[in-house]
Amino acid sequence: MLSPNNRNKLISLLEHKNYQTAGDSFVIFPDDTDTMARIIKTANRFGIKIVVIGSGSTFDESFRHSENSVFLSTRRVNSVVYVDKTNMFAEFQAGCIWKTEFGKLTSEGITFPLNIGSIGDKRTFGGIFSSLKNDSCVTNFFTGIEFITADGTLIRYGSRTLKNVAGYDLIKFMAGSMGKFGVITSLTLRLFPSEDGSCKTVEIKDISAQNYRIPEGRIYKNLILELDPNGVFQTD
Numbered sequence: 001m002l003s004p005n006n007r008n009k010l011i012s013l014l015e016h017k018n019y020q021t022a023g024d025s026f027v028i029f030p031d032d033t034d035t036m037a038r039i040i041k042t043a044n045r046f047g048i049k050i051v052v053i054g055s056g057s058t059f060d061e062s063f064r065h066s067e068n069s070v071f072l073s074t075r076r077v078n079s080v081v082y083v084d085k086t087n088m089f090a091e092f093q094a095g096c097i098w099k100t101e102f103g104k105l106t107s108e109g110i111t112f113p114l115n116i117g118s119i120g121d122k123r124t125f126g127g128i129f130s131s132l133k134n135d136s137c138v139t140n141f142f143t144g145i146e147f148i149t150a151d152g153t154l155i156r157y158g159s160r161t162l163k164n165v166a167g168y169d170l171i172k173f174m175a176g177s178m179g180k181f182g183v184i185t186s187l188t189l190r191l192f193p194s195e196d197g198s199c200k201t202v203e204i205k206d207i208s209a210q211n212y213r214i215p216e217g218r219i220y221k222n223l224i225l226e227l228d229p230n231g232v233f234q235t236d
C-alpha cells in the first residue's frame with residue numbers, strides 16, 4: 001500500500017491522469033519518458049518501490065508487492081519509432097504490443113525469429129525482452145536499447161549495428177532483467193524477410209525465463225551495484 005502522501009506526489013507528477021487503483025495496488029501509466037524519469041527520481045528520493053510492468057500479463061494475486069510500492073506500466077509509451085525496410089531494422093517503444101506490430105509487418109513480408117502465434121495478445125516488447133533467457137538466440141537480434149535507471153537517467157545503447165564494441169554488452173545484460181535495473185523504454189531490433197522462409201522461428205515459451213541470471217564477469221556485478229544502489233526497482 002502506497003502512503004497517501006506518496007500517492008499524491010505521483011498523481012501530481014502524472015497531472016492527475018493515467019493512474020488506477022486495484023485493491024491495495026496502485027498502477028500508473030505515464031505517457032512519456034520524461035514523466036517516467038521524473039516519477040523514478042521521486043521514487044528514489046522518497047523510498048517508493050517501483051514494480052515495472054508491460055501489460056502485467058505475468059502478474060497475478062500471488063505477487064507480493066512491498067509496502068510503499070507502485071506498479072509502473074509502459075503501456076502508454078507505445079509508438080513505433082521507425083521501421084527501416086531498406087536496412088531491415090526497427091525501433092519500438094517498450095509498450096508496443098508485439099502481436100499487433102508484427103501482425104502488420106507480417107502482411108508486408110517482414111518477420112522476426114519469434115513465432116507470433118505463440119505470443120499472447122497483450123504482450124509488450126518491453127515485457128517479452130525483459131523475460132528472455134539471457135543466453136537465448138533471440139537476444140542477438142536486439143541491437144539497441146533505451147532505459148531509465150533508478151536515478152532517472154535515460155541511457156541509450158547500441159543502434160542499428162550488429163555488434164556492440166564496448167567492454168560490456170548492455171543489451172545482453174538487460175535481456176531477461178525482469179525490471180530489476182530500470183525501465184526499458186525502447187528497443188531496436190533486426191527484421192527479416194519472410195518470403196524466402198529462411199528465418200527459423202522459436203516459441204516464446206522456449207526462450208522465456210522465470211529468473212534473471214547475471215551474465216558472467218565482475219564488470220556486470222559492479223554494474224548492478226551502480227545501477228540501483230537504493231533498490232528502487234522491486235521484482236519479487
Ligand SMILES: Cc1cc2nc3c(=O)[nH]c(=O)nc-3n(C[C@H](O)[C@H](O)[C@H](O)COP(=O)(O)OP(=O)(O)OC[C@H]3O[C@@H](n4cnc5c(N)ncnc54)[C@H](O)[C@@H]3O)c2cc1C
Nearest residue numbers: 054055056057058120123124126127130131178179184208
Ligand atoms: C516458462 C515461461 C513460459 C512462457 N510462455 C509464454 C507463452 O507461451 N506465451 C506468452 O505470450 N508468454 C509466455 N511467457 C511470458 C513471456 O515470457 C513474457 O513475460 C510476457 O509475454 C510479457 O508480458 P507483458 O508484456 O504483459 O509483461 P509483464 O507481465 O508486465 O512483465 C514481464 C516481466 O518483464 C518486466 N518488464 C515488463 N516491461 C518492462 C520494461 N519496459 N522494462 C523493464 N522491465 C519490464 C516485468 O517486471 C516482469 O518481470 C512465458 C514465460 C515463462 C517464464
